[in-house]
Amino acid sequence: MAFPPVAIFIGGSQLEGYTSMTLRRSKEDLTGSCTVDLFFNYLPESPVIVDAAVAKEFLVYIGGNLAFTGTIDRRDGTGTRDGVQRRNKRSGRFESGSTSGVERTVGIGPNGYTVTLSARGKTKRAIDSSHQHKSTNMLKTTSKKALEKLLEPFDIQLEWLGTEVNLDKVRFRDGAKVIEEIRRIAAENGYYMYETRDGKLRVTDDIGPGQGDALVLGQNILSFSASQSEEQAQSEITVKGQRTGKDVWGEQAILQDTTTVFKDSWVPSYSPIVVQHYGDGTKEALERRARFEANKRSSLSKEVTIEVFHVMAQGAPWDVGNLHYVEVPPEGIFDTFECTELEYHVTAEGDLSTSLTLSPPPSGQQSASGLEAFSTTDQSLQGVSQQAAKGVSVAPGNYPFPWSGPTLTLQTKPAAVSIIAALAGVTGLEAVAREGITNTPPLTLPTEFDT
Numbered sequence: 001m002a003f004p005p006v007a008i009f010i011g012g013s014q015l016e017g018y019t020s021m022t023l024r025r026s027k028e029d030l031t032g033s034c035t036v037d038l039f040f041n042y043l044p045e046s047p048v049i050v051d052a053a054v055a056k057e058f059l060v061y062i063g064g065n066l067a068f069t070g071t072i073d074r075r076d077g078t079g080t081r082d083g084v085q086r087r088n089k090r091s092g093r094f095e096s097g098s099t100s101g102v103e104r105t106v107g108i109g110p111n112g113y114t115v116t117l118s119a120r121g122k123t124k125r126a127i128d129s130s131h132q133h134k135s136t137n138m139l140k141t142t143s144k145k146a147l148e149k150l151l152e153p154f155d156i157q158l159e160w161l162g163t164e165v166n167l168d169k170v171r172f173r174d175g176a177k178v179i180e181e182i183r184r185i186a187a188e189n190g191y192y193m194y195e196t197r198d199g200k201l202r203v204t205d206d207i208g209p210g211q212g213d214a215l216v217l218g219q220n221i222l223s224f225s226a227s228q229s230e231e232q233a234q235s236e237i238t239v240k241g242q243r244t245g246k247d248v249w250g251e252q253a254i255l256q257d258t259t260t261v262f263k264d265s266w267v268p269s270y271s272p273i274v275v276q277h278y279g280d281g282t283k284e285a286l287e288r289r290a291r292f293e294a295n296k297r298s299s300l301s302k303e304v305t306i307e308v309f310h311v312m313a314q315g316a317p318w319d320v321g322n323l324h325y326v327e328v329p330p331e332g333i334f335d336t337f338e339c340t341e342l343e344y345h346v347t348a349e350g351d352l353s354t355s356l357t358l359s360p361p362p363s364g365q366q367s368a369s370g371l372e373a374f375s376t377t378d379q380s381l382q383g384v385s386q387q388a389a390k391g392v393s394v395a396p397g398n399y400p401f402p403w404s405g406p407t408l409t410l411q412t413k414p415a416a417v418s419i420i421a422a423l424a425g426v427t428g429l430e431a432v433a434r435e436g437i438t439n440t441p442p443l444t445l446p447t448e449f450d451t
Contacts, residue, residue, distance in 0.1 A: 003064030005311060006346050008036060010072070010117075011056045015049070019348035023060055023068055025320050026341040026357075027194045030179055030201070031121040034060060034068055039348075040113040043079060049115065058119040062317040062344070069199030070121040078114045122199035125154040126178040136172040143189045146170045147203065150178050159196055161204035165189045168244060168280055188279040190292035192362075194320055205292075207338055207361045208321020213313040214382075215306050215356070216327040222307045222353065226331040228401055232300035236272035236411075237262050239290045241281025260286035261411040264294055266401060267301075291408065295362035298406040304328065304337060304358045311344045311352045318342050318354050325383060326358060329390050332400040334383035336361065363405035 008015040018036045025032035038049065054075060060068035120127075132153045138146055143165040148158055150172070172181050186193050186203070196202050215221055241258045258281035277289050304326060311317060319339065326337045337358035345353045394402055 005352055007061040009059040010052050021346040023344040027320050031123040031195050034119045036117045038115045043112055052117055063312045065317050067197050067317045070119045072119050074118040076116040121195045123156050123195045123201050130175050131172055131178045131181055133172050136174055138170040141167050157200045159200040159202040162191050190288040210322040212322035212324045214325040220308055224306045226304045229301050232297050233267040234271050234273045234297055235267040237290050237293050238274045239277050239286045241277035244280045260290050262290045262408045263411055264406040266407045294406040299359040302360050306356045308354050311354050332392050333403050334387040335403040360405040
């Protein structure tokens with residue numbers, strides 16, 4: 001059985017006769033969205049396509065593969081007047097000017113009535129709703145369990161692809177939206193979150209699990225745009241925190257260094273930023289947060305947008321999180337990119353196209369295995385030879401800068417921090433006395449008290 005390129009189902013019934021569709025999914029957004037237009041060349045005397053009501057299930061299939069799962073958010077009906085003319089009752093002619101002795105005639109044009117359906121993915125309830133946790137506190141839990149608890153009342157499934165982090169405590173703000181709380185957990189623990197094609201919330205600290213087709217100028221790229229910017233980039237990222245675990249107290253909590261600094265040598269200008277980390281400030285947590293912040297800013301600083309023909313490749317839809325080898329010689333691109341956003345377009349004439357936004361994949365310990373596996377594929381290996389064959393080289397200070405993720409270096413601690421760390425094994429008052437931090441004389445208590 002041959003599947004149509006694009007098929008839309010509302011409440012189990014296929015929607016026929018739509019004239020345009022735009023479907024968007026993004027790694028940055030928690031949910032996807034889809035807009036469908038239906039044009040009528042007449043003015044209906046009663047409501048049409050009555051099954052397309054708010055909250056109805058809305059599914060999009062591309063080449064027989066599920067590409068979007070959601071519900072209808074909004075329905076708009078619009079009537080458009082083709083023009084207003086005045087007819088003179090005596091002469092019978094249409095004219096403008098004085099309204100004396102004139103009757104008005106309204107003409108409805110060929111696109112006189114429009115129905116627009118807007119749908120969002122299943123995870124939209126996490127955007128619209130406040131969390132329902134009764135106590136607003138979870139003790140001795142994990143990042144995965146905390147997210148599952150927040151999503152539980154809304155029947156949103158979690159697709160967990162990240163490293164589960166132990167958390168001493170999690171506090172939810174009373175009345176806060178679910179999206180605010182899960183994004184806070186994601187940022188503090190270095191997770192990316194986005195909706196999958198089947199309506200689950202994917203959580204990962206790595207690249208996506210899929211690999212997509214090579215995108216090569218002159219073969220399957222209709223148009224492209226590429227940008228490198230330092231507007232979002234930071235040359236130095238400092239993450240500050242504090243120890244919050246109950247088993248960490250006294251000198252161990254006060255004197256332990258809870259600051260991590262990473263430098264990104266890709267960024268040419270000095271542009272430091274300080275990020276406050278509100279989870280337990282362990283060394284691992286601070287470094288994980290710093291890498292996450294650097295990768296997020298790097299992704300926004302190096303973007304390639306490519307339009308391709310059709311809405312699927314190799315029999316499957318394009319997808320967020322997939323790795324692609326991209327070759328655009330005018331921009332010096334012969335690199336591996338991750339799809340961070342996509343838009344499918346269907347027009348009334350039957351034209352099918354997809355717009356892909358791609359950025360360098362995140363760098364870090366978690367991403368090493370996935371990127372290493374992709375770098376050995378035929379797609380990626382051809383980049384090295386193609387770049388050499390076309391004589392494209394990257395010279396320091398010239399465009400383009402490397403189309404890679406952040407080039408991070410962990411900075412050594414200042415001398416003052418080292419001194420404090422060295423004092424961690426010394427009694428507090430003794431350390432104060434040795435370093436001459438205060439001139440206050442020792443406290444002496446009287447042996448007798450006056451009565």
